[in-house]
Amino acid sequence: MKLAFFQGCNIPIRIEQYALSAQAVLEKFAVELVEVPEFTCCGYPVRNVDEKAYVLPSVRNMAIAEKKGLDIMVICNCCFASLQKAKSVLYRDPGLKDEINALLAEEDLHYEGDANVKHFLSVLHEDIGIEAIKKQLVHRYTDLNLSVIHGCHVLRPREITGFDDSFVPQITDALVNATGAVSLDWQGKLECCGAALAGLNDELAGSLLNEKVAGALRAGADYITPICSYCHLQFDTAQQTMRSADSPLLPVLLYPQVLGLVLGIDEKLLGIDRNSTIAGEHLSALRSLLGPPVEEKKKKRKKAAAAKS
Amino acid sequence: MKILFGIAFIIFLVGLFLRIYEWFGKGIRHPGEAPPPFERFTAAGKGLITTLLSGKIFQVVTTFFTDVLFQKRLLSKNIMRWVAHTLIFSGFILLLFMHGLGSGVSEFFFSGYYSTLQPYLSLRNLFALMVLVGICIAAYRRLRDKPRRVKSLSGDWAALFFVGAIIISGILLESSKISSPSEFARMVEEYGDVADEEETLALETYWAAEHGLVSGRVARPYNSDLVEQGREISSYSCAECHAPTSGAFVSYSLAAVIGPLISAGSSFFLYLHLLICAAFLAWLPFSKMFHVVAVPISLLMNGVLGFKEPAQSGASALNRQMIGLSACTHCGSCSELCSSLTFYESFQNDFILPSEKVQLLKKIAGGTSVAQETLQHLQKGLYICTSCDRCSTVCPSGINLRELFTTSRYHLLATGSPEPAILSHFSFPLALAQNFIDDHKKALKKVEQLFKESFKKLSDMTTLTLARPADVGNNSYQSCYSCQRCTNICPVVRLYDRPQEALDMLPHQIIFSLGIGNKEIATGSRMIWSCSTCYLCQEHCPNGVELTDIFYSLKNGAIRTMETGGNA
Numbered sequence: 001m002k003l004a005f006f007q008g009c010n011i012p013i014r015i016e017q018y019a020l021s022a023q024a025v026l027e028k029f030a031v032e033l034v035e036v037p038e039f040t041c042c043g044y045p046v047r048n049v050d051e052k053a054y055v056l057p058s059v060r061n062m063a064i065a066e067k068k069g070l071d072i073m074v075i076c077n078c079c080f081a082s083l084q085k086a087k088s089v090l091y092r093d094p095g096l097k098d099e100i101n102a103l104l105a106e107e108d109l110h111y112e113g114d115a116n117v118k119h120f121l122s123v124l125h126e127d128i129g130i131e132a133i134k135k136q137l138v139h140r141y142t143d144l145n146l147s148v149i150h151g152c153h154v155l156r157p158r159e160i161t162g163f164d165d166s167f168v169p170q171i172t173d174a175l176v177n178a179t180g181a182v183s184l185d186w187q188g189k190l191e192c193c194g195a196a197l198a199g200l201n202d203e204l205a206g207s208l209l210n211e212k213v214a215g216a217l218r219a220g221a222d223y224i225t226p227i228c229s230y231c232h233l234q235f236d237t238a239q240q241t242m243r244s245a246d247s248p249l250l251p252v253l254l255y256p257q258v259l260g261l262v263l264g265i266d267e268k269l270l271g272i273d274r275n276s277t278i279a280g281e282h283l284s285a286l287r288s289l290l291g292p293p294v295e296e297k298k299k300k301r302k303k304a305a306a307a308k309s
Numbered sequence: 310m311k312i313l314f315g316i317a318f319i320i321f322l323v324g325l326f327l328r329i330y331e332w333f334g335k336g337i338r339h340p341g342e343a344p345p346p347f348e349r350f351t352a353a354g355k356g357l358i359t360t361l362l363s364g365k366i367f368q369v370v371t372t373f374f375t376d377v378l379f380q381k382r383l384l385s386k387n388i389m390r391w392v393a394h395t396l397i398f399s400g401f402i403l404l405l406f407m408h409g410l411g412s413g414v415s416e417f418f419f420s421g422y423y424s425t426l427q428p429y430l431s432l433r434n435l436f437a438l439m440v441l442v443g444i445c446i447a448a449y450r451r452l453r454d455k456p457r458r459v460k461s462l463s464g465d466w467a468a469l470f471f472v473g474a475i476i477i478s479g480i481l482l483e484s485s486k487i488s489s490p491s492e493f494a495r496m497v498e499e500y501g502d503v504a505d506e507e508e509t510l511a512l513e514t515y516w517a518a519e520h521g522l523v524s525g526r527v528a529r530p531y532n533s534d535l536v537e538q539g540r541e542i543s544s545y546s547c548a549e550c551h552a553p554t555s556g557a558f559v560s561y562s563l564a565a566v567i568g569p570l571i572s573a574g575s576s577f578f579l580y581l582h583l584l585i586c587a588a589f590l591a592w593l594p595f596s597k598m599f600h601v602v603a604v605p606i607s608l609l610m611n612g613v614l615g616f617k618e619p620a621q622s623g624a625s626a627l628n629r630q631m632i633g634l635s636a637c638t639h640c641g642s643c644s645e646l647c648s649s650l651t652f653y654e655s656f657q658n659d660f661i662l663p664s665e666k667v668q669l670l671k672k673i674a675g676g677t678s679v680a681q682e683t684l685q686h687l688q689k690g691l692y693i694c695t696s697c698d699r700c701s702t703v704c705p706s707g708i709n710l711r712e713l714f715t716t717s718r719y720h721l722l723a724t725g726s727p728e729p730a731i732l733s734h735f736s737f738p739l740a741l742a743q744n745f746i747d748d749h750k751k752a753l754k755k756v757e758q759l760f761k762e763s764f765k766k767l768s769d770m771t772t773l774t775l776a777r778p779a780d781v782g783n784n785s786y787q788s789c790y791s792c793q794r795c796t797n798i799c800p801v802v803r804l805y806d807r808p809q810e811a812l813d814m815l816p817h818q819i820i821f822s823l824g825i826g827n828k829e830i831a832t833g834s835r836m837i838w839s840c841s842t843c844y845l846c847q848e849h850c851p852n853g854v855e856l857t858d859i860f861y862s863l864k865n866g867a868i869r870t871m872e873t874g875g876n877a
Contacts, residue, residue, distance in 0.1 A: 009648050009697035010738070041648040041695045045734035046655075048864045051782075053655030060651050103654060107457060156844035157855070166848055192800055192843035199736025199749065204839055207804050230737070237741055 001127060003073040003118065004065045005033035006083070009041050010229040011075060014237075017271025018075055018229065021256035022120055024265050028136055029128045033073065038064050042082035052096075058086035059100050060107075065115040075120045077228035081153035083117045084160050119154060119163055121227065121255070125171045130178050138264035139290040140180030144223075146258065147186050147216035148172045149193060149235075151228030166190075172227070175255065179262045180291065186219035188212035195230035198238065206242040209234050213243060213250045223253040223282075236277050251277040261286060262293070310583055317587035324594025325602070328635060336627040337674045337717050344624040352624035365613050372612025376707065377605045383705040386642055389446060396443030397472065400436040404476075408433055409586070423550065430556040433483075437476045438559055444473045458653055459641035459664055464597050471592065474585045481571060482578035483560035488523040488568035489575040502546040508538075512546070515539025520554040521564040523572035603636035604706045611707030616698070619712075619744070626712060633708035634674055637667045643700035643710065652693050660690025663700040663710055670717055684725055691718040692730040696738035719745045722752035727759040729868040732838060756871070763871050764833025766813060767822075776826025781862045786820045788852040793817045795846035795856050801839050812836040816846050816856055823859070832867045836860075 011019050023033055043057035062083060065072045074080040090097040090113065101111055124133065150169060158166040169190070176183035194208030213235070216224050226232040236252040243249065252275050260270040272278055272286070333349040344352070360369065375381045380398075384391040406418045407429065415422040422429055448469055451461045486492050493516060503509050514535040516522040527535075555561045564571075571578070593599060610629055620626035644650065644662035652661050659665040669687055673679055679687075691714055700710040722728055731752055739749060767773075778787055795816040802808045802815055809815060813834035814822065822831045831837075837860050846856040 009695040013696075013698045013702075014738075014741075037646060040650045041652075041697070043651070045695055045737070046652060046693065047861055048733045049730055049868050050655060051861060051865055053652055056655055057651035152841075152843040152845075156848045157857075158848065191845070192841040194841060195737060196734060196842045197839070199734075199740035200732055200753070201839055202740060204801060204804065204841070205740075208800060208841060211800075211804075233737075233741055241743060 001030065001123075002032045002034060002070060003123070004036050004039075004068060004070040004115075006036075006039055006042075006061065006065075006072050006074045006079055008074070008076040008079040008229060009045075010233060015229055015232055015254075017274040018232065018254050018256070021254060021260050021265075021270040022075055024269050025256045025260050025263060026123070028263050028265070029132065031123065031128070034068070034070060036064060036068070042076075042079040043086070044078040044082045047082075054082065055086045055089050055096075056100060056103075058083045059090060059111050060104060060109065062087065062113070062115050062117070063104050063109040063111040066112060067109060071116040071118060073118050073120055073123055075229065077119075077151040077154040078230055080117065080119050080163075081161055084162065087113060087117065088160050121154075121171055121175060122163065124175055124259075130174050133175075133178050133259070137179070137262050137293040139262040140293050140295070141262065141289045142180065142291040144179075144181035144258075144286075144289050145184055145220050146176055146181050146223055146225045146253070147184050147189070147219060147221035148176060148225045148227070148255075149188055149212060149216075149231050150190055151226065151231045152190075152192050154227060155190060172225075172255075176225070176258070179259055180295075181258060184216075184219045184221055186221065187215040193226065193228075193231040193234040195228075195234045195238075198234070202242075205234075205238070209238060209242055210244055210247065213239060213247060216250055217248065221250065222285075223251050223258075225253055225255055225258060227255065236275050239277065249277055251275070251279075251282050253278070261290065310580070313584070313587050314590075317591040320591035321594060324591070328594050328599055328602075331675060332628060332631045332635070335674055335676060336631045337670060337713070337720050338623075338627065344622075344627065349624040349628050352622055353628050356621065356625055356628075360613055368613055369609055372609050373605070376608045376612060380705065382608075382703070382707070383642075386646075386703055386705070389450065390640065390642070393443045393446035393450065396439045397447070398443075400439030400443065401472065404433065404436045404440070407436070425551040427552040427556050430552050430554075431558060434480075434557050434559040437480055440472065440476050444469050444476075457645070458650070458662060459639075459644045460659070462639060462668065465639055468596060468598055471585070471589050471598070475582070475589060478578060478582040478585050480560050480563060482575065482582045483557055484564040484568070485571040485573075485575040485578045487521040487554045487557070487560055487564040488572040490522065490524050490572060492575050493522050493524075496547075496551075500547070500550060503542060508542055511535045511538035512542045513539070515543055521561055521568055523564075523568045597638055600636055600638045600706065603632055604638070607632050607636035608707040611709065614709075616701040616709040616711050626716070629709055630713050630716065631674060633706070633710075633713060634667065634671045636706040636708055637664075637671065638706060639664055639668060640705060642703050642705055643667075646699050646703050648695045648697040648699055649693055656689070656693060658686055658690050658693070660687045661693045662690075663714070666690055666714065666717075667708075667710070670713065673717075681725075684721060688718070688721040688725050688728050689730055691721065692728055692733075692735055694718075694735060696735070696742075715739075715742075715744065719748040719752070722755075723748055727755040727871070728752065729756055729759070729871045731756050732760075732864070732868065759871050760833070760838075760867065763874075764867070765829055766833055767830045768813075770830070773825070773827065779823045779826050779828035779831075781823060781828065781859055781866070783855055783858050783862055785853060785855045786823050786859055789817070789820045789824065789850075789854050790852055791817070791821070792851060794849050794851060795820070795854070798845045798849050800843060800845065801836075801841055812839055819863075820854060820856065820859070828863075828866075832863045832870070837863050837867065 007019050026033060039061050040057050042061065043054040047054040062072065072083065074083060090111065097111065104110060150172060154161055154163050155166040155169060164171045173183045188211065191212065192208050193212060194205035197205040224235050226235055232252060232254065235250065239249065253272070257270045257272050261267060267283060272283060333353065334346045380391055380394060383394060407415055407422065412422070419429065451465065493513065497503060497509060497512065501512070503512060510526065513522065513524050514527045514531050516539065517524040517527050518531040518536045610632065620629060641664045644664040647663055649661050660669065666687065669679065694714060698711050704710060796802055799816055802812070805811050814831065814836050816836065819831045819834060819836060840857065840860045842857055844857045847858065850856060
């Protein structure tokens with residue numbers, strides 16, 4: 001499978017390890033990611049200012065993929081939602097579609113809506129599948145509790161994103177559990193990290209962030225696993241300056257890093273130490289949690305979980 | 310002519326001095342910070358010495374070869390542009406050292422250099438041809454294949470024109486010398502070994518027949534006996550110091566075509582060529598050709614420092630900014646790959662494109678005063694930026710555009726009018742970077758004040774009028790049946806003990822007020838700017854009211870109102 005890799009603006013310069021680890025993981029499953037330098041911003045940052053200016057870049061990006069005959073794979077939730085939103089807007093508004101196509105024609109581009117937009121997690125969950133992932137495991141975590149924070153824009157609005165059940169999402173749990181780690185049920189799992197308010201209302205952004213950090217810690221998380229690049233930056237960077245004085249630092253692991261380790265990919269390649277909340281002790285702790293790739297009996301795991309709580 | 314060159318050289322030196330003085334004397338400053346030139350000069354010296362003394366000298370050398378001479382940064386992004394630049398650059402430099410700087414320099418670099426002998430005769434033509442081909446590619450790109458949306462300015466054309474004029478006038482000069490009978494006569498006089506008039510005629514016939522000379526005395530068809538006699542005389546009299554003119558393949562071909570037209574003009578073309586060269590020299594420091602001085606320095610600094618680490622001091626940052634500004638060649642590489650590229654189509658603001666921002670920032674940094682309206686455009690252009698740093702990554706001149714744009718953004722925000730775009734997610738990476746925190750807060754305050762003044766609040770109103778439901782583009786709010794689920798699930802409302810005081814209106818109240826036609830109080834409520842866009846309200850609304858989308862629409866409207874200065 002070959003996909004155009006849409007990295008957005010944050011990942012290449014601020015979270016390169018997300019792209020590298022996703023690429024390393026997908027390589028194991030023969031998914032080839034094509035870098036497309038012509039891709040621009042998805043439009044998300046301008047949405048507060050002008051809705052039409054928000055839609056246009058995503059259409060252009062999809063037209064570029066269309067021209068290359070590729071489907072698009074996205075990691076960042078906000079990029080994902082923007083592309084999906086643009087798709088749905090043009091589907092419902094043929095007039096706008098013609099207007100944008102006239103503009104795109106100047107660049108020898110045309111949007112028809114043929115390129116599918118897939119989230120990285122959907123590629124893992126649907127195109128590759130949990131069973132195929134399990135077959136490739138060389139380790140399983142023996143005792144690792146993760147608080148996944150989905151990020152809002154991958155789940156909602158559900159008719160736009162089309163990602164998972166927005167009230168009871170299953171994909172992340174299935175993916176995390178496949179590695180032997182536990183995806184915790186916790187308060188902030190479906191909620192906002194505060195990124196959308198950062199720089200506009202830092203106080204609110206900080207409160208929303210700290211609420212999530214506290215919630216994850218309370219639920220017994222060893223790490224928080226953000227899906228969206230904005231969430232990642234909130235937890236991995238903003239947390240360091242915004243967290244309340246008495247709160248410990250909650251370290252961040254990205255999902256492809258979690259999966260990559262049990263697939264036997266080198267931790268350097270996964271860029272785990274490039275997460276700024278990760279220290280040497282975390283790395284050695286993670287290494288010590290790598291067990292044999294056989295599933296524990298369910299009972300045993302329940303017992304272990306009960307003992308822990 | 311010597312006087313002319315003397316004057317040109319003085320102008321060049323003065324220009325050079327002024328430009329270098331600008332490096333340490335001017336710049337777009339962070340508000341409240343203005344290190345004097347002396348401090349900046351010492352900072353530069355200190356930086357230079359630390360670099361030379363540290364292990365980074367190796368990096369400097371590598372950068373010099375890969376980035377400065379070989380232009381690797383350009384090659385990795387655009388092969389055609391690299392070909393054009395390499396042809397012009399190498400052709401011109403080789404010509405300069407082999408031919409342009411006088412025989413002393415020529416002989417130093419090319420031992421045994423003699424202008425009328427091979428291989429130099431052909432090499433000169435080859436180098437000239439390289440430059441011309443490069444200029445043609447560059448001109449073609451500017452006309453047909455330039456980075457979209459980037460404009461070509463008069464300065465861009467002037468640079469191509471000037472370099473082209475030097476080469477073309479040089480070729481014309483050589484062609485006219487080849488065809489010139491007076492030049493022939495002079496050389497026979499000075500160097501020729503001819504016994505009498507008959508031999509001179511034979512020699513002239515031979516040179517006319519085979520070397521492009523336009524002679525008034527002999528004409529086609531040439532007497533073959535005379536040609537043969539002339540060939541023999543030439544072989545002992547001329548050949549030692551003068552290779553066949555056909556070796557100068559460009560000029561020779563040109564002389565074959567237009568020789569009769571230019572054969573009398575060799576001194577005219579000599580003066581023309583020298584005049585253009587002198588003018589180019591004098592013009593260089595004041596034009597974008599100054600990049601030949603600034604780019605190597607900028608690239609070396611970039612090679613050692615990169616662009617991700619903040620500068621050692623305010624003085625160093627300003628120095629690098631000014632060197633960077635003078636290193637911009639307006640090539641458009643940055644705009645071609647700009648993440649905000651498509652926003653240009655929506656806002657029709659040239660200053661969204663990094664290459665165009667730099668052109669104006671150059672002027673502002675140099676102290677030129679710019680109209681308020683243009684500044685406001687620039688401020689907006691500076692804000693419509695995703696901070697993806699692609700421009701700094703691709704710039705073939707190694708300019709630290711990240712630093713330049715961030716500093717300029719806060720410089721303008723501090724001195725200019727409130728910028729409503731600060732209320733966008735473009736602010737996210739700025740908040741994350743934790744630079745200019747206080748400046749950001751101040752700029753935000755200005756916009757909040759403007760927001761407050763632009764709309765009436767519920768508390769300002771003595772009576773609330775009932776009107777037809779408001780039009781907000783998305784009228785799904787009309788199916789609201791007042792269950793208040795939106796407010797109850799809102800994670801922002803939840804954070805406040807008395808949310809209404811902090812937010813003016815709660816989500817369900819905004820929907821109500823739209824229902825009774827009061828769009829202004831909805832638009833003016835702080836709730837819309839406190840919305841985290843988490844879509845929980847919209848997802849949970851039992852009646853499909855698209856609250857978050859409606860809030861976006863209200864925010865768009867609020868920004869339009871703030872920008873046009875009117876009331877909603």
